[in-house]
Amino acid sequence: AFSNLKNAKRFAIDIGGTLTKIAYYSTVSYRRINYEADQDNTVSSEEQNKYELSENARLHFIKFETKYIENCLDFICENLVSSREKMAGKTIKATGGGAYRYADLLQESLGLSVDKEEEMDCLIKGCNFLLKNISDEAFVFHRHGTPEYDFQMADPNIFPYMLVNIGSGVSIMKVESEDSYERIGGTATGGGTFWGLGSLLTKAKGFDELLALAESGDHRKVDMLVKDIFGGDCKGLGLPADLIASSFGKVCPKRGTETMCSEADVARSLLFTISNDIGQIACLYAMMHKLNKVYFGGYFLRNHPLSMHTISFSINYWSKGTVQSLFLRHEGYLGAIGAFLIGAE
């Protein structure tokens, strides 16, 4: 899939509200090949070029927090641009809101000029490329199923589909062909909301800790379920006993009682609140536009089973099984991959 990338600019950057993602290209194989000098990184750059001609083109990915963008720029300076390239006045491809916000900083600190690309163009380009070219990139997730991950083959016939990008906020796009797509909706309740509220409600330091808390919590101590109201199923409305009736509804203090929930319970409930809502909104948009395949991108999911299950459950529940939810292994890097590909054209 990368065979036409020989003339690509070597990297592209997607500077989002929370995370900055880089996709960079190398032709050095990390597999040990039968090459004398390939020991302990002692291959000189010239020798690397020799084996660049082999078919070992690879795309690598790395992310930084946008609030520490200096670290990201240091990484680029140390690893991705040579002084020769600076002298030659090379340009780099940049997308995401930060491509605009930090254009001057990028230009000054890297000494390269910045080619800005529209965020949506990059997202769609990256997504189309992965779906068309990379087998096992997209998968359906069935919790406790056999198999749990139902990987999909690369397929040239991918249209139409809907892409829900869950980053700091959420964007929903309808994609009808390589060059016909539009943003049909979104919600401001996204990954940033989970992290922001989670930081207020727990002592978790960082996103990973918050996710680990959610993993171990019990949301039934925080959420009011149908059975908390009806004592069991609500037969009249067809609602099962364990369905959440009110997120966080159980923690309203009653006189003379103490709330008995832990930070982990709260984190789990928060993850469910956000993921259920995104699933429901996505499902409504899909049904409104008569699209039955929904792919999820953005860095929020992290291929995390609990989040993927909640979203799949929600979509399945609200669409009565008519809309399929699919996830992507490189979900967080669609924009960076798209910008990289545009640079290679």
Ligand code: ADP
């Ligand atoms: P944006 O482009 O708006 O920055 P992303 O697709 O990069 O959006 O997703 C950002 C979201 O990813 C955060 O709001 C958070 O919910 C989630 N996330 C996942 N892993 C991390 C992490 N290690 N650090 C920060 N946020 C993370």
